[in-house]
Amino acid sequence: MDQLRANPKTYVTGRVREGTILYTNVAIRLKGGPGSFRALDDLFAINRERAGEVAYCVRVQLLEIYNEAIRDLLVPEAEARAQRPLALVATARSGANVPDATQLEVGCTEDVLAVMERGARNRAVAETRMNERSSRSHQVLTVIVEGASKLSRARTHGCLHLVDLAGS
Numbered sequence: 001m002d003q004l005r006a007n008p009k010t011y012v013t014g015r016v017r018e019g020t021i022l023y024t025n026v027a028i029r030l031k032g033g034p035g036s037f038r039a040l041d042d043l044f045a046i047n048r049e050r051a052g053e054v055a056y057c058v059r060v061q062l063l064e065i066y067n068e069a070i071r072d073l074l075v076p077e078a079e080a081r082a083q084r085p086l087a088l089v090a091t092a093r094s095g096a097n098v099p100d101a102t103q104l105e106v107g108c109t110e111d112v113l114a115v116m117e118r119g120a121r122n123r124a125v126a127e128t129r130m131n132e133r134s135s136r137s138h139q140v141l142t143v144i145v146e147g148a149s150k151l152s153r154a155r156t157h158g159c160l161h162l163v164d165l166a167g168s
Contacts, residue, residue, distance in 0.1 A: 055148050058145050059103040060142065061141075142161050
């Protein structure tokens with residue numbers, strides 16, 4: 001853990017003994033560790049700073065790409081393994097590319113981490129020679145931000161995709 005505090009890049013991009021980067025990152029952050037979700041922290045700080053000017057809605061979805069199929073990691077655990085693959089719609093607005101995916105509204109970084117922890121329980125993992133709990137899938141956390149100016153009524157939309165590649 002000391003090495004992780006000294007070099008955040010190692011924490012973000014390197015192999016982690018306990019499992020995939022996102023899963024371990026969540027576990028460390030929830031236990032009061034350093035975490036490396038600065039983009040999310042900044043997003044929610046800006047949301048609070050501009051609350052008088054802009055109304056923001058922040059939602060997340062968490063998907064898995066496993067054996068060339070897209071799965072929703074936020075379905076109830078009892079339904080997770082039985083779900084059919086989701087369709088990808090390349091012409092849809094960013095954040096709506098997988099129309100049947102579960103999207104949850106979040107209000108802070110800790111909410112996002114709780115969603116990620118929930119999704120980690122549904123993720124496909126298997127033991128490898130390098131890691132006893134290695135991911136066999138890609139995981140994509142999409143943060144969808146929609147804003148509406150309280151002054152001009154102008155609307156904004158943006159997405160941030162955080163990807164954990166298989167085997168990391």
